[in-house]
Amino acid sequence: xxxxxxxxxxxxxxxxxxxxxxxxxxxxxxxxxxxxxxxxxxxxxxxxxxxxxxxxxxxxxxxxxxxxxxxxxxxxxxxxxxxxxxxxxxxxxxxxxxxxxxxxxxxxxxxxxxxxxxxxxxxxxxxxxxxxxxxxxxxxxxxxxxxxxxxxxxxxxxxxxxxxxxxxxxxxxxxxxxxxxxxxxxxxxxxxxxxxxx
Numbered sequence: 355x356x357x358x359x360x361x362x363x364x365x366x367x368x369x370x371x372x373x374x375x376x377x378x379x380x381x382x383x384x385x386x387x388x389x390x391x392x393x394x395x396x397x398x399x400x401x402x403x404x405x406x407x408x409x410x411x412x413x414x415x416x417x418x419x420x421x422x423x424x425x426x427x428x429x430x431x432x433x434x435x436x437x438x439x440x441x442x443x444x445x446x447x448x449x450x451x452x453x454x455x456x457x458x459x460x461x462x463x464x465x466x467x468x469x470x471x472x473x474x475x476x477x478x479x480x481x482x483x484x485x486x487x488x489x490x491x492x493x494x495x496x497x498x499x500x501x502x503x504x505x506x507x508x509x510x511x512x513x514x515x516x517x518x519x520x521x522x523x524x525x526x527x528x529x530x531x532x533x534x535x536x537x538x539x540x541x542x543x544x545x546x547x548x549x550x551x552x
Contacts, residue, residue, distance in 0.1 A: 368406050368416070370396040376417045380458040384414055384466035411470060418467050422479045425453055425463075440499050443490050444544055447516045448537055454520035455529050464524035474517060484509055491547075500547045508547060515540055 374396040378387035389410055393400050407413040429446040436442035453459045468474050488509035494500035500508075519536035526532040 364406070367398060367402055370398060371403055371406060371413060372416050372420055375413045376420070376458075376462070379414065379417060379462050379466060383461060384410075384470055414462075414467070414470055418463060418471070418477070419479065421459065421463055422477075425450065425459070426479075426483065428453070438499075439490065439494055439497070440548070443487070443494070443512075444541065447512060447540065447544070450516050451519045451523065451536055451540065452533065454523035455533055460524040460529070464521055468521070474521075475514060480513070484513055487513055494547075498549060501549050503547065512544060515543055 371393070374392040375387070378392045378395070381387075387410075389400055389403060393403050396402075403410075403413060407416055429449045432449040433442035433446040436445045454464055463474075467477075471477065474480065484506075488505045491500060491503075491508045491512075492505040495502055495505060519540055523529045523532045523536060
């Protein structure tokens with residue numbers, strides 16, 4: 355019973371810190387967000403932050419993990435709404451690109467995240483996403499929709515194109531205009547995988 359109560363308190367502390375950090379990083383950016391301000395906002399001490407996340411960078415990783423899980427759920431929903439596996443693959447990638455228009459995702463996931471944590475294609479959560487895309491492409495090959503190409507290579511290229519489109523949008527002076535161009539180009543690139551498209 356004591357262990358359960360302690361686990362609940364740890365989870366509650368982590369949730370408070372992540373919520374405060376997410377709000378601060380979205381509003382001010384990672385560099386300008388003060389650890390003292392965000393711990394005060396959460397009603398906690400700097401020691402709680404260090405104990406749960408190690409440092410500010412560890413807290414950013416936890417915020418990114420939370421946002422990433424939400425983004426994946428939204429992408430999965432778009433994929434499930436599609437009437438074919440191919441349209442689902444396109445829909446989830448376009449949904450990812452479109453999320454780059456959202457200020458919180460722009461700042462935390464696409465601007466500050468890569469600046470602090472390095473190349474997003476190397477983040478741990480990317481492996482699961484890559485694996486899922488490769489499995490979908492292999493299923494499309496097996497059903498005769500997509501050319502017989504290496505599924506992992508195609509997945510890496512599609513995911514890379516979507517990530518780079520999102521990074522481009524996030525850094526653009528006119529993100530909405532860039533989004534339109536990026537999606538159109540992405541659809542043409544992806545269509546090159548279709549069997550019978552030349």
